[in-house]
């Protein structure tokens with residue numbers, strides 16, 4: 001079978017109940033249902049997860065890393081968004 | 096008849112599974128079966144929490160243009176932006192339970208849904224911005240830290256994200272208070288006055304005493320709430336006293352005194368009549384808060400309309 005005719009799916013696994021799904025990799029599949037089965041067979045063969053999400057890669061809109069500076073730089077000159085920017089008097093141990 | 100029985104048995108099985116998960120400290124996820132009453136209970140609590148984040152932007156937003164320096168303005172703006180984000184996290188997480196954003200907004204605007212009663216008090220002076228960051232966010236943090244362990248997965252994860260952002264909120268407020276309290280006598284008096292006014296409503300944020308709390312019992316059993324109102328309130332009082340001492344201000348409650356035996360501070364009685372009056376619409380700003388929310392929502396309608404039009408255009412483009 002010609003692989004190029006298959007869609008690429010991104011696979012996200014929730015390793016334990018209560019945690020976020022995390023990206024673990026991708027695979028080729030002919031339908032979302034099959035992608036889910038392949039993901040099961042590939043990515044959680046040793047019970048690495050309790051839940052899987054698959055998303056066709058072409059459905060993901062992503063920022064581009066080459067443009068990362070323009071994309072996130074505006075945050076760098078805002079140190080006051082961090083708690084550590086505010087110095088606490090010594091007697092107040094934590095806040 | 097047979098299908099009825101099967102349904103009852105199925106439900107009993109599901110209920111047992113659900114209760115087992117709760118007992119095992121496992122999270123309940125959106126696709127899991129859950130009792131209707133649990134769903135309702137979590138929707139009530141989460142949407143109330145979301146509304147509080149959004150309405151809470153008003154008393155602070157009130158001072159953005161009047162912040163005393165550019166730095167203070169940037170900090171306050173940034174904090175209020177965070178609160179808008181918290182509202183978004185929480186509304187989205189609540190939607191996983193099958194309620195829509197419009198339904199929640201409608202419930203808020205028609206006063207069917209509540210929000211933290213503290214936001215019905217006005218911000219009269221710049222020191223109020225300090226008192227809110229320090230005390231109101233401080234009280235919210237105490238509550239939210241315990242909610243990181245709530246049984247509903249999306250709620251718990253939203254709390255983890257929110258708690259990470261909150262500590263900046265409290266510290267910037269405390270910084271404002273500290274500088275005022277160590278400034279001129281007039282500034283110090285302003286700080287004292289702001290603390291005195293926000294102290295009691297901050298204590299009320301934890302809700303009624305455990306014995307009088309309508310929803311607490313079931314919420315604790317389902318582990319939606321992890322600690323009792325009184326436990327969290329005490330924690331807040333204990334941590335605040337040393338912070339007040341460092342500010343060099345007088346205690347807002349003359350009955351606060353260390354109780355060696357309990358290992359906690361004792362404190363004076365809370366005016367629950369005031370709490371009831373304010374939460375039920377009789378506070379100084381209830382009317383204004385909802386009125387402003389409706390106005391802002393209405394004035395934003397053209398943006399939502401533009402977004403819908405754009406989406407439609409993209410869809411037809413893709414089809415063509």
Ligand SMILES: [Fe+2]
Pocket residue numbers: 148177178181257
């Ligand atoms: Fe918040």
Ligand SMILES: [Fe+2]
Pocket residue numbers: 178232261264
């Ligand atoms: Fe906050």
